[in-house]
Amino acid sequence: MNHLCSVLEIQYPIIQGGMGNISSPILVAAVSNAGGLGTIGCGTMTPAEVEERIVATKQLTRKPFAINVPINVNPYTKELLQLAIAHKVPVVSLSAGNPAPFIEKLHAHHICVIAVVASVKHASKAEQGGADVLVVEGYEAAGINSSLELTTFTLIPQVVDAVSIPVVAAGGIGDGRGLAAALMLGASGVQMGTRFIATQEMPVHKTYKQRLLDATDVETVILGRSVGQVRRVLQSPYASALLADEANGITLADYQERTSETYHIKGALEGNEQGGFMNSGQIAGVIQDLPTVATLIEKMMTDAQQCLNRTLLNTFQSQ
Template identity: 90%
Template sequence: MNQLCSVLAIKYPIIQGGMGNISSPKLVAAVSNAGGLGTIGCGTMTPEEVEKRIVATKQLTQKPFALNVPINVSPYTKELLQLAITQKVPVVSLSAGNPTLYIEKLHAHHIRVIAVVASVKHAIKAEQGGADVIVAEGFEAAGINSDLELTTFTLIPQVVDAVSVPVVAAGGVGDGRGLAASFMLGAAGVQMGTRFIATQEMPVHPTYKQRLLDATDVETVILGRSIGQVRRVLCSPYASSLLADEAIGIKLTDYQERTSETYHIKGAIEGNEQGGFMNSGQIAGIIQDLPTVATLIERMMDDAQQCLNRTLLNHFTDSVWGVQS
């Protein structure tokens, strides 16, 4: 069995990324029921709001799912981790902060811990702190991102070489080719966010899904470079206005307010591109349809197998090495 699947008790090595306050029990359950690992993103929600989503998810699936806690983003980190323990959530994903402070307590309650990192240094520290799985996220990813700007293609093999626990590739993965490529780089699986937005089960505004279907390869933009708090979103009037304010010098507090979950919801849930933003990774450019989650996952697994089979076959032909027979 795939090492990641064994550790997380799932069928397929595909994890759904946390999606902040727009996280949906319907999507989480669909991913888990299809054999992957669905994830409830806590964002900045209160423990009471998160608990409702945990309960709703449990009513829709008997399969393992995860709770993503963005350590330095949520004002309720300790309470949410206690909630995970109380509700017996099988997996907790820790991002946007130092996960090592919390792993021992979660392990004491038999909870598997995923640490989301953006560099080799942080991957090593997370493994030393006891993380069961490392998600290495490249700069292609959607939403809050690292200002280190390391790409998935360069980050994954370096992290794989540095740690012994399963490594998951995140950022720039949206189909079977990306899954196969991740395997070739040494990853044990992938984590996807944007691609799962464009599925039938994700209850975001239709405008958001249509924007992903229509997206080109240059449809996303980075906000926050000028203040070191970067976020990748779809191009939009709201994003353009933020970039214009950055160009003349935006205050940190103003930027944080205007990229808060309030404006994420306005864009993603309400479809208001003038008054809010829509997170998106660069993978948006390859999205062409809105399948069910189960169809997407099965298709990815089949396509990845075909890609790997072709690669193995081609490596034994002279044409790969440029040799003329």
Template identity: 85%
Template sequence: MNQLCSVLAIQFPIIQGGMGNISSPKLAAAVSNAGGLGTIGCGTMTPVEVEERIVATKQLTQKPFALNVPINVNPHTKELLQLAITHKIPVVSLSAGNPTLYIEKLHAHQIRVIAVVASVKQALKAEQGGADVIVAEGYEAAGINSNLELTTFTLIPQVVDAVSVPVVAAGGIGDGRGLAAAFMLGAAGVQMGTRFIATEEMPVHPTYKQRLLDATDVETVILGRSIGQVRRVLQSPYASSLLADEAEGITLVDYQERTSEIFHIKGAIEGQEQAGFMNSGQIAGIIQDLPTVATLIENMMEEAQNCLNRTLLNNFKDSVRSVQS
């Protein structure tokens, strides 16, 4: 069995990203039921709001799912981790902060810990702190990203060489070719967010999904570089206004207010492109359909296997030609 699947007790090496306040029990359950690892993202929600989503997810699936806690984003980190313990959630994903402060307590309750990192240094620290899985995320990914802006293709092999625990590739992955490429780089699996937005089960505004279907390779933009808080979103009137204000010298407080989850919901859930934003990774340009989650995962696994088999066959043929010549 794949090492990642063994550690997380899942069938396929595919993890759903947290997605913040637009996180959906319906999507998380669908991913888990299809053999991957669904995730409930805490975003900036209160413990009461998160618990409602945990309960709803448990009613929809008997399979393992994860709780993603963005440490420096949500002020209720300790309470959220206690929810994971109380509800016996088997996996906790820790991002946007130092995960090592919480791993020992989670392990004491037999909870596996995923640490989301953006550099080799962060990966080493997470492994030393006891993380069971490392998600290494390139800045091709949607939403809040590291200011280091390392790409997935360069980050993954370096993290794989540095740590011994399973490494998951995140950022710029949306089909079986991406999964196969992640395997070739040494990763044990992938984490996806944007691709799961464009599925039947994800309850976002139809405009959001249509924007992903219509997206080109240059459909996303980076916000927040000027104040050191990088976020990747779809181009929109709202994003353009933010970029214009950045050029004029936006304040940190104003930027944080205008990229809060309130405006994320306005864009993603309400479809108001003039009044809010829609997170998106660069992978949006390859999205051509809105399948069920089960169909997406099944097709990805089949495509990845075909890619790997074709690569092995071609390498074998090249080796034979070399010997014959």
């Protein structure tokens, strides 16, 4: 069995990334029921809001799922981890901060810990801290990214060489070709966010999904470089206005307020491109349809296998 699947007790090496406050139990359960690992993104939600989503997810699936806690973003980190323990959530994903102080307690309750990292240094530290799995994210990915801006294709093999625990590639992956490429680079699986937005089960505004279907290769922009807090979103009037203010010298506090989950919800759930933003990775340019989650995952596995078989066949035939 694939190493990642063995550790997480899932069928396919595909993880759904946390999606902050727009996270949906319907999508999470669909991913887990289809053989992947669905993830509730805690974003800036309160423990009560997260607990509601955990309970809803448990009603929709008996398969393993995760919660993602952004350590330095959510002020209720300790309470959220206690919720995971109380509800026996099998996997916790820790991002946006140092996971080490929380791992031992989670392990004591038999919870598998995923650490989201964006450099070789942080990957090594997370492994030393006891993480079971690493999600290694290139800056092609949607939403909040590392200001280091390292790409998935270059980062994955370096991390694979530096650690011994399973590595999951994230950023710029949305089909079987991407999964095959990640496996060839040494990863044990992939994590996807943007691709799962464009599925039938994800309850975001239809405008958001249509924007992903219509996206070209240059549809996303980076916000926050001027203040050292990088975020990748779809181009929109809201994003353009924010970029203009950055050029004129926006303050960190103003930037943080205007990229808060309030404006994420306006864009993603309300379809308001004037008053909010829509996160998107560069993979948006590849998305051409709105399949069910099960269809997407099954096709990814089939296409990845065909890609790997074809590559091996062509290699040997050319010798």
